[in-house]
Amino acid sequence: MPVYSREDDILATKIVSFFPQNKDVSTHHAVILVFCAHTGIPKALLDGDVITAKRTAATSAVATKYLVNGKPDVLALLGSGVQARSHVAALCELFTFKEIRIWNHRFDGAVKLAKEIGLNCAACRDVSEAVKNADVIVTVTSAKDPVLRLDWVKPGAHINAVGACRPDWSEIDADLMKSAVVYVDSREGAIKESGDIILSQAEIYAEIGEVILGTREAMRKKTTVFKSLGMAIEDGIAAKLVINKLGIQ
Ligand SMILES: NC(=O)C1=CN([C@@H]2O[C@H](COP(=O)(O)OP(=O)(O)OC[C@H]3O[C@@H](n4cnc5c(N)ncnc54)[C@H](OP(=O)(O)O)[C@@H]3O)[C@@H](O)[C@H]2O)C=CC1
Numbered sequence: 001m002p003v004y005s006r007e008d009d010i011l012a013t014k015i016v017s018f019f020p021q022n023k024d025v026s027t028h029h030a031v032i033l034v035f036c037a038h039t040g041i042p043k044a045l046l047d048g049d050v051i052t053a054k055r056t057a058a059t060s061a062v063a064t065k066y067l068v069n070g071k072p073d074v075l076a077l078l079g080s081g082v083q084a085r086s087h088v089a090a091l092c093e094l095f096t097f098k099e100i101r102i103w104n105h106r107f108d109g110a111v112k113l114a115k116e117i118g119l120n121c122a123a124c125r126d127v128s129e130a131v132k133n134a135d136v137i138v139t140v141t142s143a144k145d146p147v148l149r150l151d152w153v154k155p156g157a158h159i160n161a162v163g164a165c166r167p168d169w170s171e172i173d174a175d176l177m178k179s180a181v182v183y184v185d186s187r188e189g190a191i192k193e194s195g196d197i198i199l200s201q202a203e204i205y206a207e208i209g210e211v212i213l214g215t216r217e218a219m220r221k222k223t224t225v226f227k228s229l230g231m232a233i234e235d236g237i238a239a240k241l242v243i244n245k246l247g248i249q
């Protein structure tokens with residue numbers, strides 16, 4: 001995933017592998033190579049795993065800030081892996097949830113994460129139980145077929161749809177995609193790579209950047225989906241923060 005931004009003084013590329021069948025090691029591995037944006041000289045080779053986890057969750061947190069309907073009390077996560085953990089951390093920086101619910105296709109994964117999070121968190125055996133009356137839902141699974149259905153979701157909820165990053169995979173059922181107001185990180189990416197968009201033929205209302213810039217409306221009262229695929233600029237900006245903190249010129 002290459003990025004060049006003259007404005008941000010960034011020239012970098014991330015190489016990321018995804019082996020969903022991995023069991024005892026992470027399913028995603030990444031490195032980020034950063035170059036000087038003026039001379040092209042290599043500056044740093046960074047571990048991309050942590051940056052991928054944190055920048056994806058930070059992006060969802062920003063989307064939630066703009067799209068959530070009022071003060072959210074209940075957070076539901078579908079999936080209990082790396083992104084589930086980073087999303088809890090990022091969302092809890094911005095919001096105070098009274099209740100956090102976790103569903104995973106293997107119940108013990110949900111139980112383990114619920115214990116890590118603590119008091120206000122419960123593991124759920126069914127998706128419908130996890131998302132009932134939830135204000136914010138995060139889908140962070142490696143599912144190839146929908147795990148979240150329209151009739152389980154409270155009208156007006158905000159959903160961060162983070163998994164299903166292939167054109168033939170989907171996490172959200174087509175009825176939910178079509179009835180929600182859909183925001184994406186990149187239109188160009190979503191229409192080529194997101195099964196949730198392609199298979200449902202849902203209309204994309206806006207890029208989240210347009211909402212942040214104030215050129216498209218945040219439809220907070222409607223059910224909203226932020227379909228995230230990940231963008232190289234997120235890695236580039238995050239890598240720059242790391243490099244600056246380390247004092248690398
Ligand atoms: N939008 C973006 O920018 C990014 C998106 N992603 C995507 O987010 C998703 C989560 O990533 P990450 O947390 O790193 O991955 P992990 O492998 O750490 O977690 C995946 C989760 O999905 C569960 N899972 C696996 N297979 C299925 C299935 N068939 N049905 C339902 N759940 C399943 C796993 O359960 P168990 O471990 O118990 O099997 C686990 O809870 C992936 O789809 C990934 O590609 C990742 C990085 C960036």
Ligand SMILES: O=C(O)C1=NCCCC1
Nearest residue numbers: 016018052165229230231
């Ligand atoms: O780093 C990203 O962005 C990724 N997006 C989709 C899934 C793999 C990693």
